[in-house]
Amino acid sequence: MGKVNKVLFVIFDGLGDRPIKEFGYKTPLEAAHTPNFDAIAAKSVCGLDNALGKGIRPGSDVSHLAIFGYPMDKYYTGRGPIEVAGLGIRLQQGDVAFRGNFGTVDSDWNIIDRRAGRIRVVDEFTAAIDGMEIDGVQVIVKPGTAHRAGVVFRGKGLSANISDADPHEEGKPVMEVRPTDDTPEAAFTASVINKFMRKSYEILDKMEANKQREANGQLAANFLLLRGAGVYPTMPTFEEKYGLKACCIAGGGLYRGIGAFLGMDLIDVEGATALPDSNVVNKFVAAKKALQEYDFVFTHVKATDSLAEDGNFEGKKAFIERCDIAAAELLDLPEDVLLVITADHSTACELHAHTADPVPVLFCAPTVRIDDVTEFNERAFVKGGMGRMVGADIMPEVMNIMGKLHLIGA
Ligand code: ZN
Numbered sequence: 001m002g003k004v005n006k007v008l009f010v011i012f013d014g015l016g017d018r019p020i021k022e023f024g025y026k027t028p029l030e031a032a033h034t035p036n037f038d039a040i041a042a043k044s045v046c047g048l049d050n051a052l053g054k055g056i057r058p059g060s061d062v063s064h065l066a067i068f069g070y071p072m073d074k075y076y077t078g079r080g081p082i083e084v085a086g087l088g089i090r091l092q093q094g095d096v097a098f099r100g101n102f103g104t105v106d107s108d109w110n111i112i113d114r115r116a117g118r119i120r121v122v123d124e125f126t127a128a129i130d131g132m133e134i135d136g137v138q139v140i141v142k143p144g145t146a147h148r149a150g151v152v153f154r155g156k157g158l159s160a161n162i163s164d165a166d167p168h169e170e171g172k173p174v175m176e177v178r179p180t181d182d183t184p185e186a187a188f189t190a191s192v193i194n195k196f197m198r199k200s201y202e203i204l205d206k207m208e209a210n211k212q213r214e215a216n217g218q219l220a221a222n223f224l225l226l227r228g229a230g231v232y233p234t235m236p237t238f239e240e241k242y243g244l245k246a247c248c249i250a251g252g253g254l255y256r257g258i259g260a261f262l263g264m265d266l267i268d269v270e271g272a273t274a275l276p277d278s279n280v281v282n283k284f285v286a287a288k289k290a291l292q293e294y295d296f297v298f299t300h301v302k303a304t305d306s307l308a309e310d311g312n313f314e315g316k317k318a319f320i321e322r323c324d325i326a327a328a329e330l331l332d333l334p335e336d337v338l339l340v341i342t343a344d345h346s347t348a349c350e351l352h353a354h355t356a357d358p359v360p361v362l363f364c365a366p367t368v369r370i371d372d373v374t375e376f377n378e379r380a381f382v383k384g385g386m387g388r389m390v391g392a393d394i395m396p397e398v399m400n401i402m403g404k405l406h407l408i409g410a
Contacts, residue, residue, distance in 0.1 A: 004365050004402045005336040007244065007296045008287055011067070012323065013060060013255075014305025014347030016359035016378055020313045028313055028349065029360070030377040032320040036327035037376035040339065040364050046373040047386025048358035049394065051344055057356045060305070063344035064258045066391030068298075069241065077160055078230025079254075084150035086257025086266070087142045091232040096158045096189060099228040100141070100149040101166070102221040105201070109174040109223070111167065115147040117219035122149060124209050125221050129200040137192045141224070145253060151226060153192060159185035159231070165197060166225040174223065193226065200224055237263025238296070242399065247290050249283050250274070250300035259298055274302040276319050280326035288329060291337060308347035316349060338365040338401050341376075342394070361389060368401055 015029060023031035050056065051063035052072075061082055062072040070076075080097040091097060102122050104112040123143045130141040137155035144150055161181045165174050177193045179186030201223055204210065210220035238246045240263075248259025249267050251274030256266050269286045271279030280301060287299045301323060307315040333339055343359035360381040371385035386397070399405050 002335040002366060004338045004367060005295065006291050006334075007338045007340060007398055007402070008291060008299065008330070008333065009296060009340045009398075010287075010299045010301070010330075010342075011064070012301045012304045012341070012343050014308050014345060014354065015320075015343035016346030016355075016357050017308060017313075017316065018346070018348045018350055018355070018357065020349060022313065023317070027378050028308075028316040029320055030379055032317045032324065034320065034324040034327075034376050036324045036331060037341075038374060040327065040330060040341065041362055041376040041380070042374040043370060044339075044362035044364035044373070045368045045371055045386055046360065046362045046381045046384030047389050048378070048381050048384070049342055049361040049389040049391065050356065050358045051391035053390050054358075054388075055356050057354050058345045059354070060344050061254060061258065063391060064255070067342070067344065067394050068238065068258075068262060069392065069395040070235065070262070071392065075233055075235050076230075077233055079228035080150075080160075080230040081232045082230075082257040082261045083144070083228070083253060084142075084152055084257070085260035086253050086255075087144055087150040088260070089140055089142055089150055089152055091152065092154060093232060093234050094154075094156075094158060095232045096153045096160050097230055097232060098151045098226040099144075100151045101225045101227075102147045102149065103223050103225050104219040104221065105174060105223040109201070111170050111172060111174065111223075111225075113219050114166075114168075114170060114225065116221035119147045119219075119221050122147060122221060125204060125207070128203050128207060129224065132196065132199060134192050134195050134199070135188075139196055147221070148253070149224060151224065153189070153196075157185045158189045158192075159183060160189075160229040161186040162190045162193065162229055164227050164229075165193070166227045168227075174225065177226075197224070197226070239263060242296070242395065243404070244295040245293075246296040246298065247294045248298045248300070249287055249290065250298075250302075251278055252300065252302045255300040255302065264298060265294070276303040276307060276315060278303060280323050281329060284326050284329035288333070291334075304343070305347045308349045309352055311349050311352045313349040335366050338363060338368075338398065340364075340394070340398065358388065361386065361394065363397065363401060365401060
């Protein structure tokens with residue numbers, strides 16, 4: 001009998017759902033025609049999973065971390081470090097990282113537009129304020145997609161226990177950042193960030209590129225709004241934790257960020273957009289190719305979640321069917337590959353929101369003890385051999401199937 005050496009790990013974001021009246025009270029996954037997924041389920045051991053446990057409605061960031069074995073109470077300090085890692089900034093222990101938005105403010109720092117008129121490219125603005133040094137703290141600013149950026153403060157004695165500057169509402173003024181605890185580190189960090197906001201505003205507001213935008217009737221990108229502060233924790237990489245060389249295939253910034261945060265290599269795939277038009281076939285083909293070089297290939301598909309967030313149940317069903325066609329690529333994996341398919345949480349079309357309903361999880365390899373499940377959906381998986389799982393059970397099960405678990409006792 002062959003041994004499992006490699007893992008292809010696919011997460012369909014927000015895949016689980018609730019019964020939809022228009023589908024005769026079936027979920028989008030039950031209503032969808034999914035012959036390929038059904039064939040995979042028939043060769044798998046299946047179950048239902050709550051990433052953070054029963055009755056907990058997870059965000060995508062913390063549910064992914066839980067599934068990969070990084071509990072949020074130990075490793076999640078804010079969204080900043082995760083998103084920034086995805087932009088290609090190699091974080092160091094003690095860095096404080098933020099997500100940023102280029103916005104437009106008036107001379108009193110009242111917010112006119114939080115996205116600078118949905119500016120599409122911010123590279124020249126990030127370049128203008130990248131590399132500053134404030135009271136011995138280095139500031140790294142890198143562009144993200146559209147109006148977004150990542151900002152890292154690097155130096156001694158920094159803390160993420162500070163308030164947000166972004167009031168999250170237009171017409172309101174940018175807020176001064178304040179320490180949220182009594183430590184000198186938090187007070188120092190708040191002071192550095194306030195100085196950074198002042199200096200960067202002065203640079204951005206005077207930029208020729210902004211004068212040009214205003215002359216063209218566009219809003220100036222004259223302020224970088226910071227939010228989601230988090231400190232980069234001391235943590236093992238995925239490879240250090242499991243001994244598996246890992247890569248990440250994802251279109252969405254957050255998911256690329258999760259991969260990079262865990263030390264996975266990022267693989268770019270043409271047409272991977274994180275939108276309903278994303279080329280899922282290309283992703284699966286790239287994932288199979290990556291298995292030649294990597295032991296663990298994390299592949300993320302986003303639109304199952306975003307369509308449900310929009311309440312678009314027909315769109316979600318149609319997208320699942322497109323994913324099923326792409327899943328033909330997953331039918332003929334080499335014998336030493338374990339295929340895991342799951343989701344980070346359910347996203348209910350009727351609520352336009354994540355729910356605590358469990359999601360399908362399957363483990364497919366020639367050596368797993370398959371069950372009687374022959375359809376890929378929430379209802380069928382109730383009868384799966386894995387029963388109910390939580391996120392923290394999944395990687396240990398992967399390691400079990402690979403024969404890599406340490407023996408407890410004698
Ligand atoms: Zn999600």
